Amino acid sequence: ELKVEQNPLFLSMQEGKNYTIYCNYSTTSDRLYWYRQDPGKSLESLFVLLSNGAVKQEGRLMASLDTKARLSTLHITAAVHDLSATYFCAVDIGGGADGLTFGKGTHLIIQP
Amino acid sequence: GAGVSQTPSNKVTEKGKYVELRCDPISGHTALYWYRQSLGQGPEFLIYFQGTGAADDSGLPNDRFFAVRPEGSVSTLKIQRTERGDSAVYLCASSLGRGGYEQFFGPGTRLTVL
Numbered sequence: 001e002l003k004v005e006q007n008p009l010f011l012s013m014q015e016g017k018n019y020t021i022y023c024n025y026s027t028t029s030d031r032l033y034w035y036r037q038d039p040g041k042s043l044e045s046l047f048v049l050l051s052n053g054a055v056k057q058e059g060r061l062m063a064s065l066d067t068k069a070r071l072s073t074l075h076i077t078a079a080v081h082d083l084s085a086t087y088f089c090a091v092d093i094g095g096g097a098d099g100l101t102f103g104k105g106t107h108l109i110i111q112p
Numbered sequence: 113g114a115g116v117s118q119t120p121s122n123k124v125t126e127k128g129k130y131v132e133l134r135c136d137p138i139s140g141h142t143a144l145y146w147y148r149q150s151l152g153q154g155p156e157f158l159i160y161f162q163g164t165g166a167a168d169d170s171g172l173p174n175d176r177f178f179a180v181r182p183e184g185s186v187s188t189l190k191i192q193r194t195e196r197g198d199s200a201v202y203l204c205a206s207s208l209g210r211g212g213y214e215q216f217f218g219p220g221t222r223l224t225v226l
Binding site for chain 1: 143145147152153154155156157158159160167168170171203205210211212213214215216217218219220
């Protein structure tokens with residue numbers, strides 16, 4: 001059974017600081033997705049990572065994938081209040097099992 | 113263009129009743145997924161359609177849950193004899209194809225079983 005673990009689950013940080021969210025998964029996969037969810041809202045796709053060593057950046061967010069370590073990171077640079085949200089990573093293992101398995105999410109609060 | 117839409121946005125029902133939740137995917141997306149999200153948790157996969165057929169229904173919790181997509185576009189998730197534990201937000205997502213394609217999520221239907 002595929003397990004996806006995120007840490008931390010809760011993070012409070014100040015504006016202007018840098019931080020990294022980690023996503024570990026238990027089964028071989030080279031498909032890793034990051035989503036953002038605001039309170040009471042649906043999920044917004046941030047990044048799709050499809051190969052070992054993939055790195056994608058959008059604004060203050062950068063995501064990377066190490067398939068050998070079964071690890072993805074979401075790095076936040078110089079955080080701003082607008083980035084406060086819950087961030088989920090998700091994995092699919094393919095082979096006919098194309099539904100995503102999500103982590104529990106990282107609840108991020110950025111204080112002014 | 114229009115995103116994934118879901119109706120109703122909220123549904124309150126009594127234990128034992130039958131409910132139907134509808135999902136209208138992005139036009140041209142052949143893959144459609146249903147997930148369930150409980151409070152404070154990540155979404156949990158229920159079922160995946162490729163075209164009209166359910167390619168993977170391994171996430172359906174029991175036989176009270178059923179989903180159809182008769183024409184390869186709109187899908188309906190059906191829950192019989194609802195239980196209080198079925199209360200959750202039901203999310204629908206669609207993508208251009210299977211495996212490795214970005215999944216776009218709808219706003220969800222919040223189901224409350226009293």
